[in-house]
Amino acid sequence: MATTVETADGKKTKSVQYIEVDEVTIRFAGDSGDGMQLTGNQFTSTTAQLGNDLSTFPDYPSEIRAPAGTLYGVSGFQIHFSSKAIHTPGDRFDTLVAMNPAALKVNLKLLHEGGNIIVNTDAFDAKNLKLAKYDTSPLEDNSLKGYKVFPVPITTLTTAALEDTGLSKKDMMRSKNFFALGLLYWMYNRPMDQTLEWIQQKFGKLPAVADANTKALKAGYNFGNITETFTVQYEVRPAELPAGTYRNVTGNEATALGMVAATQKAGLPGFLGSYPITPASEILQELSHQKRFNFRTFQAEDEIAGICTAIGASYGGSLAFTTTSGPGMALKTEAIGLALMVELPLVIINVQRGGPSTGLPTKTEQSDLYQAILGRNGEAPVPVIAACSPAGCFYGAFEAARLAIKYMTPVILLTDGYIANGSEPWLIPNAEDLPDISVPFATDPENFKPYVRDEHLSRPWAVPGMEGFEHRIGGLEKQHITGNVSHDPANHQFMVEMRDRKVANIANDIPDQTVFGADEGELAIVGWGGTYGAIRSAVERLQSDGKSVAHIHVKHLNPFPKNLGDMLRRYKKVLIPELNLGQLAFLLRAQYRIDTITYSKVQGLPFTPGEIEDKANEILKSI
Amino acid sequence: MSNEEATKEQLDDQVKKLTPKDLASDQDVRWCPGCGDYSMLSQLQRTLPEIGVKKEDIAVIAGIGCSSRFPYYMSTYGFHGIHGRALAIASGLKAGHPKLSVWVSTGDGDCLSIGGNHFIHALRRNVDINVMMFNNRIYALTKGQYSPTSQHGQKTKTSPQGVIDHPFNPVLIALGAEGTFVARSMDRDPKHLKEMLLRMAQHKGTSFIDLLQNCVIFNDKAYDIYTNKETRGDNTVLLEHGKPLVFGNNRDKGIRLDGFRPQIVSLDDYSESDLLVHDEKSKELAFILGHMNDQPDFPMPLGVFLDIERPTYEEELDKHVQLAIEKEGAGDLNALLHNGATWEIEGNGK
Ligand SMILES: Cc1ncc(C[n+]2csc(CCOP(=O)(O)OP(=O)(O)O)c2C)c(N)n1
Numbered sequence: 001m002a003t004t005v006e007t008a009d010g011k012k013t014k015s016v017q018y019i020e021v022d023e024v025t026i027r028f029a030g031d032s033g034d035g036m037q038l039t040g041n042q043f044t045s046t047t048a049q050l051g052n053d054l055s056t057f058p059d060y061p062s063e064i065r066a067p068a069g070t071l072y073g074v075s076g077f078q079i080h081f082s083s084k085a086i087h088t089p090g091d092r093f094d095t096l097v098a099m100n101p102a103a104l105k106v107n108l109k110l111l112h113e114g115g116n117i118i119v120n121t122d123a124f125d126a127k128n129l130k131l132a133k134y135d136t137s138p139l140e141d142n143s144l145k146g147y148k149v150f151p152v153p154i155t156t157l158t159t160a161a162l163e164d165t166g167l168s169k170k171d172m173m174r175s176k177n178f179f180a181l182g183l184l185y186w187m188y189n190r191p192m193d194q195t196l197e198w199i200q201q202k203f204g205k206l207p208a209v210a211d212a213n214t215k216a217l218k219a220g221y222n223f224g225n226i227t228e229t230f231t232v233q234y235e236v237r238p239a240e241l242p243a244g245t246y247r248n249v250t251g252n253e254a255t256a257l258g259m260v261a262a263t264q265k266a267g268l269p270g271f272l273g274s275y276p277i278t279p280a281s282e283i284l285q286e287l288s289h290q291k292r293f294n295f296r297t298f299q300a301e302d303e304i305a306g307i308c309t310a311i312g313a314s315y316g317g318s319l320a321f322t323t324t325s326g327p328g329m330a331l332k333t334e335a336i337g338l339a340l341m342v343e344l345p346l347v348i349i350n351v352q353r354g355g356p357s358t359g360l361p362t363k364t365e366q367s368d369l370y371q372a373i374l375g376r377n378g379e380a381p382v383p384v385i386a387a388c389s390p391a392g393c394f395y396g397a398f399e400a401a402r403l404a405i406k407y408m409t410p411v412i413l414l415t416d417g418y419i420a421n422g423s424e425p426w427l428i429p430n431a432e433d434l435p436d437i438s439v440p441f442a443t444d445p446e447n448f449k450p451y452v453r454d455e456h457l458s459r460p461w462a463v464p465g466m467e468g469f470e471h472r473i474g475g476l477e478k479q480h481i482t483g484n485v486s487h488d489p490a491n492h493q494f495m496v497e498m499r500d501r502k503v504a505n506i507a508n509d510i511p512d513q514t515v516f517g518a519d520e521g522e523l524a525i526v527g528w529g530g531t532y533g534a535i536r537s538a539v540e541r542l543q544s545d546g547k548s549v550a551h552i553h554v555k556h557l558n559p560f561p562k563n564l565g566d567m568l569r570r571y572k573k574v575l576i577p578e579l580n581l582g583q584l585a586f587l588l589r590a591q592y593r594i595d596t597i598t599y600s601k602v603q604g605l606p607f608t609p610g611e612i613e614d615k616a617n618e619i620l621k622s623i
Numbered sequence: 624m625s626n627e628e629a630t631k632e633q634l635d636d637q638v639k640k641l642t643p644k645d646l647a648s649d650q651d652v653r654w655c656p657g658c659g660d661y662s663m664l665s666q667l668q669r670t671l672p673e674i675g676v677k678k679e680d681i682a683v684i685a686g687i688g689c690s691s692r693f694p695y696y697m698s699t700y701g702f703h704g705i706h707g708r709a710l711a712i713a714s715g716l717k718a719g720h721p722k723l724s725v726w727v728s729t730g731d732g733d734c735l736s737i738g739g740n741h742f743i744h745a746l747r748r749n750v751d752i753n754v755m756m757f758n759n760r761i762y763a764l765t766k767g768q769y770s771p772t773s774q775h776g777q778k779t780k781t782s783p784q785g786v787i788d789h790p791f792n793p794v795l796i797a798l799g800a801e802g803t804f805v806a807r808s809m810d811r812d813p814k815h816l817k818e819m820l821l822r823m824a825q826h827k828g829t830s831f832i833d834l835l836q837n838c839v840i841f842n843d844k845a846y847d848i849y850t851n852k853e854t855r856g857d858n859t860v861l862l863e864h865g866k867p868l869v870f871g872n873n874r875d876k877g878i879r880l881d882g883f884r885p886q887i888v889s890l891d892d893y894s895e896s897d898l899l900v901h902d903e904k905s906k907e908l909a910f911i912l913g914h915m916n917d918q919p920d921f922p923m924p925l926g927v928f929l930d931i932e933r934p935t936y937e938e939e940l941d942k943h944v945q946l947a948i949e950k951e952g953a954g955d956l957n958a959l960l961h962n963g964a965t966w967e968i969e970g971n972g973k
Pocket residue numbers: 687688689690691706729730731732733734757759761762763764765770
């Protein structure tokens with residue numbers, strides 16, 4: 001459909017074609033200093049408000065400000081939005097916004113053939129081309145001929161729009177990301193209101209900056225509207241999602257919300273002992289704002305202190321948490337053993353990143369599963385669960401807390417950088433509908449024994465301050481029931497087995513494993529954690545092609561759901577895509593003695609649905 | 624009698640009834656006969672009934688080491704943690720549960736070696752906990768390796784030719800970490816020890832005491848010159864607020880300041896009014912006194928080096944909680960879940 005557009009001043013008219021599409025993926029890319037994360041986040045909130053389903057993927061270098069123009073300094077933000085339910089930020093994108101040559105070079109390989117490229121031509125000077133290792137300008141050498149290239153002098157246009165603001169050239173340039181955002185708002189037919197409001201809120205105290213960003217945003221929008229460059233506007237209708245109230249959440253935000261919700265439903269004060277580390281720091285930051293919930297945050301001197309303060313707080317009757325990422329998890333190891341030995345509730349959250357050692361701090365990986373399940377001295381069973389999407393982090397944190405309190409045990413929740421930073425719309429639950437997870441503290445001082453056990457094999461929780469319950473606990477082996485230190489050989493074996501049984505019994509308290517698709521067939525694709533979206537998208541495509549493929553996504557990793565082994569045996573082949581070298585595969589094989597095929601990717605990047613689909617097809621052909 | 628008075632009286636009653644025996648647990652104490660730890664245990668059991676806290680409000684937290692077995696021997700709440708981490712556990716306990724009286728028993732290895740980082744940070748935060756550091760200048764539980772306070776040249780299992788690491792001075796680390804209460808005492812002077820423990824209990828904030836403790840097995844007589852009757856007077860000096868620093872077996876010597884340098888003088892040549900008068904409120908003086916016995920011939924100061932006020936960590940944290948509630952109202956979970964931009968989707972979904 002072609003329409004004639006009349007602009008505000010009524011001067012120009014042009015013919016614009018509206019194209020209605022089901023889904024769109026956009027990648028904003030530029031220098032670390034170009035504000036691409038901010039641009040992406042604004043586009044995301046506006047899109048969320050319009051009712052699209054969406055998924056985002058921020059991808060940035062670990063340097064705070066990598067040298068401008070370099071290939072390794074490119075910062076990207078990808079958003080996939082749709083009028084249908086979607087699960088990933090998209091394999092490839094339809095539109096690439098490249099603020100400089102390096103951004104173009106790094107991202108071009110994932111742009112769909114025939115896709116749109118909006119380039120800031122001002123940045124394509126000799127110096128930047130050289131930094132991006134281009135011999136000739138891609139804008140002139142015909143190398144982009146398979147794409148629709150929109151050359152826009154974004155820097156020049158932004159400075160022109162801000163001429164009368166009195167700002168310095170350098171300050172004006174800071175607003176060029178808002179120009180790009182405005183242009184994309186026009187292109188994808190999104191209203192500017194929310195971002196305008198946000199600018200006022202954020203920069204209200206700096207009126208000159210607020211004014212500049214506002215003008216740049218509008219200038220970008222109008223540029224799209226007025227010039228002849230753009231002849232297409234896209235329309236993506238709201239998605240058909242279950243009814244209710246939604247908000248957009250990142251995984252880290254959702255984790256923090258789940259933690260607060262758990263303390264409220266447990267009726268306990270909250271406590272987080274933590275030490276900042278990428279990509280987990282936002283959880284600590286977020287919770288430092290939640291003191292009105294009687295939630296205390298303690299920024300410790302290191303991870304060991306982080307978990308030990310949490311253990312102390314748990315001993316004192318708080319629902320205690322500690323958050324970290326791989327290297328910090330390594331430091332907490334000894335204290336996790338202590339928490340399980342003294343049998344106090346504690347939730348340990350590991351937002352996994354690329355490892356080992358400092359590894360890839362800003363990139364995602366799933367390689368801490370062995371560490372979570374096996375990585376302690378002694379026979380040290382700890383329940384482990386994994387969240388599978390940004391919104392899923394809320395339920396992950398809540399479930400971890402529920403198990404920790406009920407079974408008087410540390411529980412590990414695994415999330416990862418991909419879902420922690422990524423976002424999606426979340427159907428907000430009603431506080432009233434969340435289960436009550438409060439536990440009675442010990443009540444009978446006469447017969448109190450610190451290591452007597454209830455029907456779940458849990459010991460009673462008695463907190464300093466409770467009269468008549470004075471008792472001693474510690475990391476040394478203790479006698480069954482009395483809790484007195486004991487080195488008796490038979491007692492040690494008994495206690496080791498008891499602790500093991502306590503955790504194994506949790507299998508009776510977790511939901512049976514569900515399957516997406518038929519409960520028997522040719523191929524089951526088994527996943528855990530943040531690969532959920534990519535696997536689900538791939539399986540949806542495979543199923544719609546009539547293939548016999550099911551998706552089994554395991555959320556409880558220790559213990560596994562009771563029916564998991566039998567379920568897996570009903571498929572001819574079991575494919576396990578993991579962002580590691582096959583850790584879940586190892587555990588499943590060890591426990592159920594089944595043969596599995598590992599599809600491993602360890603590149604600091606999530607799977608794309610396409611990759612999993614291809615792998616599945618390859619296996620299906622061989623059956 | 625008002626209600627308030629009644630409860631106060633009842634409280635006093637309950638607390639008064641406590642005797643040192645009430646504070647002893649049913650566990651056999653398993654330190655070596657003659658170990659200085661016994662004296663520490665018995666003084667804490669004598670002190671606690673006097674501080675006006677109920678038994679259930681007392682928690683003793685420990686790391687790992689001989690001295691860290693302490694909690695098992697107390698009938699209060701007790702937590703025997705992991706090596707070096709007692710202060711972190713105690714800090715979390717106190718931060719989450721401010722009304723407790725929290726005591727930490729730790730060794731020189733536990734506190735200054737593996738736990739050194741937690742030690743300095745607990746002091747700067749000023750969490751209201753009482754840190755008793757049993758300083759036997761040796762790793763006892765692991766059977767005789769040198770510790771961070773072992774003296775230069777000391778022969779131990781891991782230093783057959785003598786320790787070459789320079790020893791830590793615990794008092795100076797505590798002062799450098801901005802500790803608000805820093806003291807020293809020893810197992811062989813129960814009266815002084817008890818007085819110090821009482822002062823610690825009264826202090827709001829982290830109180831740290833360097834307790835010179837004799838390990839009869841691995842470092843016997845390490846402090847002999849400070850403890851035996853013949854040499855004690857000449858080798859120690861008592862710090863008492865507002866009093867001049869007099870010492871010597873015949874109380875015939877004193878410390879005066881020559882600029883910033885302490886100087887030993889004879890009371891034949893000087894009168895008491897020429898001597899340095901101790902001031903627990905002076906950080907500067909605390910450092911000077913802390914350094915003093917690093918120099919040969921100077922006596923080891925015993926007593927309170929510093930006792931100053933600073934808001935405690937848990938008070939401030941609590942204030943932030945109260946302030947947040949005052950300003951924003953007590954947390955409403957539904958409001959939190961709906962915070963920020965939300966949108967409605969009407970039942971068009973599956
Ligand atoms: C992580 C860890 N490292 C080492 C040890 C072994 N260890 C136990 S106690 C101790 C030193 C104890 O010395 P100190 O703290 O001075 O206490 P003391 O036994 O002298 O009272 C060591 C090295 C341990 N238990 N845990």
